[in-house]
């Protein structure tokens with residue numbers, strides 16, 4: 330059979346393969362899914378205003394983020410439970426990310442322990458995503474595991490003081506991983522798997538504690554308000570990810586790309602600003618970068634690739650997006666992803 334030739338087709342292929350409860354877990358959002366829809370729709374409303382006669386034979390797509398090089402400005406956003414999508418789970422995703430020469434942010438809720446992900450994918454550039462746990466000693470254990478696995482950054486998710494309310498999961502009664510799968514990073518010293526806890530009282534002090542705990546760069550994920558972006562700069566944060574968690578946390582917040590310009594303006598070039606949410610095409614990547622993002626993350630597209638065809642599927646999703654970015658860049662008359670300015674994008678009035 331012909332391999333899918335777009336992220337959309339990968340989603341259809343994944344849907345056909347997955348248990349409906351698992352598809353809905355991956356696909357769904359919080360509440361009325363207003364934000365989930367908005368993430369993609371907002372990219373559609375932005376028009377590109379290309380330049381002509383300015384291209385390069387081989388446009389520059391590579392970016393360096395916190396010392397890690399990515400061949401294209403498309404990272405693997407952290408998503409949980411990859412073994413629900415494919416038996417090889419995060420190992421397959423990491424191998425594909427390594428082959429595509431991009432950075433994978435491993436979810437704390439991975440179904441393969443971060444050390445085993447690293448061991449399975451030599452050469453992979455991994456960052457580790459953390460939900461601060463109410464037990465500080467356990468949080469520290471997770472940080473040490475990420476360090477030992479060779480992760481290059483700690484991505485602290487700030488948009489989830491509680492888990493978002495997702496009707497699709499309620500409808501299916503999907504609350505736990507099936508027998509045989511678990512969040513492997515959550516084993517304590519005795520090997521017992523702890524449940525992931527959310528921390529309603531998570532605060533800037535937790536970021537300070539993490540800053541004291543590790544020399545890894547800290548990336549704050551889930552920032553939408555410019556005032557929070559400014560505040561983060563005073564807490565030793567090395568990068569920000571503008572994200573609404575793919576519409577899975579607080580519903581009716583703005584689309585990620587709509588919140589991006591305010592955050593970019595607030596940090597004024599002091600730290601890189603990344604974006605995730607709704608990126609499905611190379612043109613979306615260009616729009617985000619024109620509005621000031623240093624790179625983007627993709628969540629569901631990677632899961633669709635994994636569910637459709639394991640490592641090969643993820644590799645193809647990442648390669649497709651890379652090829653689309655290259656194509657769009659050339660059609661926009663730009664030589665490099667570093668040359669894009671806000672004048673490339675016409676915003677609706």
Ligand SMILES: Cc1cc2nc3c(=O)[nH]c(=O)nc-3n(C[C@H](O)[C@H](O)[C@H](O)COP(=O)(O)O)c2cc1C
Nearest residue numbers: 355406407408409436486574575606607627628629
């Ligand atoms: C199935 C799924 C699981 C996710 N798990 C996590 C997670 O464990 N940690 C986290 O910080 N974000 C998680 N996210 C949010 C993603 O990192 C990212 O913000 C979002 O998927 C981006 O939107 P996109 O799916 O439209 O690309 C998850 C998203 C999805 C769809």
Ligand SMILES: CCCCC(=O)C(=O)O
Nearest residue numbers: 408409438489525574577
């Ligand atoms: C306990 C795992 C949470 C994963 C997550 O962040 C999500 O489903 O959005």
